[in-house]
Amino acid sequence: MPPRLLHPFAKPAKDGFRNLVKSEGVRLWDDAGNEYIDALGSLWYCQVGYGQTEIVDAVAKQLGTLNYNVFDPWANGVSEEAAARIADLSPLDGSRVFLCCSGSESVDTAFKIARKVAHLKGEPDRQIMVRRTRGYHGVNAAGTSLQGIAPNREDWGDLVPHVVEVDPDDIESAAKLFAEHGDQIAGVISEPVQGAGGVFPPSPEYLRRLREMCDKAGSLLIFDEVICGFGRTGSWFASQTYDVQPDLITFAKGATSGYQPLGGVILSRAVCDTFESDPEFLFRHGYTYSGHPASAAAAIANIDIIEREGLVDRANEIGVRFEAGLSAMVGDGLLNAVRGVGAIWAGQLPEGTEPAQTIAIRDNMLDNGVICRPIGDSLAFCPPLVMTDDDIDTVLDVMATAITH
Ligand SMILES: Cc1ncc(COP(=O)(O)O)c(C=O)c1O
Structure with missing residues (x-):
């Protein structure tokens, strides 16, 4: 049984x-x-x-002190502090951080942000999202569509449209796609080091060339650092290891070392500017447990340990x-x-x-x-x-x- x-x-x-x-x-x-x-x-x-025990105690203390959501109009010190600590460790100056509960949620959030940015810039038809073969980006609707491990996409019915796959090692594959459809590409998602697909560091110049193509075409570069982040590649983020700055960084896992569920997206200053420029724009996205104080407390204690040790x-x-x-x-x-x-x-x-x-x-x-x-x-x-x-x-x-x- x-x-x-x-x-x-x-x-x-x-x-x-x-x-x-x-x-x-x-x-x-x-x-x-x-x-x-x-x-x-x-x-x-x-x-x-x-x-x-330092993380366990921080979580217990937080739950005994304040446990509440951060939807408008609410805020709390611990969620704000976790976001600030993560933003400051990231390579993205002046960034802000959206919090959620998993890598899959972070990927689906980044996907929506990429398309929303295009929309806000007056390009609603810019909808193509580019994935790399072997990439793993979680199992929610967008993440299932964005991942390059074919068996994980199969037999779930129709997936999210306008996703195009490129060769994970030969950058000319992406170059060809950009040459033909650059003005329709909202974003490219890539793990800097592909993890679940088999541990594949990027071939030399791959990430840098992706950055160049996105800049030229006006597309967002998303680094999925759900595995790579929080020290895994020998820097706080793999963006730093490979010296390439994306527009969005998704993270989860090592953010709390798994002591509480936490994921998120780091948004570059340029993306934040797009969101902040119209005071009437409403970011109509968020999860009940976005910015959960227990997860935030776990992240802060976890980061403290990583730094101290x-x-x-x-x-x-x-x-x-x-x-x-x-x-x-x-x-x-x-x-x-x-x-x-x-x-x-x-x-x-x-x-x-x-x-x-x-x-x-x-x-x-x-x-x-x-x-x-x-x-x-x-x-x-x-x-x-x-x-x-x-x-x-x-x-x-x-x-x-x-x-x-
Ligand atoms: C690169 C990457 N993105 C997204 C995910 C999905 O994260 P989660 O399982 O927390 O939803 C994973 C999980 O392994 C991952 O490795």
Whole structure:
């Protein structure tokens, strides 16, 4: 009999999930007494590790003090402070922050903002949104349409129209689209480092050229930093790692390290100017839990920890160790290739490895106490930024053993 909980991204007929009972630091325990090192930060989100009482206490204190919405006419100090902290860490000077509860909500918000900006500028027919193959942008209506992982788009009926896909590596594909339809393109959405699609850092110049094309055509560039943000790529935002400024940044996950649901969109000053220029314009968008004080309190405490513990720099150290370990496996013939930056990495298994074999290797690693993510022919890692060198070495050892068995 399957469980009463319908699990996300799972076969509804499946039974036999691993039942977790405790999380602490970078470790988890299940009800069968097994211990796991989490080299995936849960679902690419836990920067500061589990059991951080500072965040738990901040959330509890906030809920006991004030819990109210921020729809007009209401405001509160903690939601405003979270927005200001995030805006100040971002590369977008003079930006403002819209808050929601997930990456999917942030993507659908950015999608609507891109089209609304075109509308406000007197170009209501500028509706095309560009996605990259392999991109993952969540599962809401716009995000499903914007994502470049085909199976996630299939059999849900008609999706949002006017979405066009470009090659994720060959920038000339986007150049051709812009040359033909630039004046109809409202925006381009791209993860700076594609995560769920398999951990693909951008090819050199890809993001910079996208920026140039958007500038020339008057289109908005949206960086989906739901995974990349909050230190993951070795800077607060990947926009800084790759030195390309988008118009909108979507974020979630690492914003609270998952202690509370929080997502959002950072709007550049130019986008804010468009919104603010007409005092009568009403931003007719928002979620009941936008700016939820508990999520805001979690974000502030989480950012405090990342700053105090130097976790953005730690991401780069983690990267050096992962890259060295995975490259050694390439040298030993256990892997075909290595991809990554900062603290997000993937090892590609030898040519011809089927997805089922990747899953079998992942299962072997789980049985030996290490959590990673199988994606096609690759194993992906996105560890908490508090992971020690010893734990990284254990992760890599368990991986190497699992591949050779
Ligand atoms: C880049 C990116 N965008 C959006 C999302 C969707 O976020 P959520 O699952 O919080 O809705 C994800 C989730 O993995 C993501 O990786």
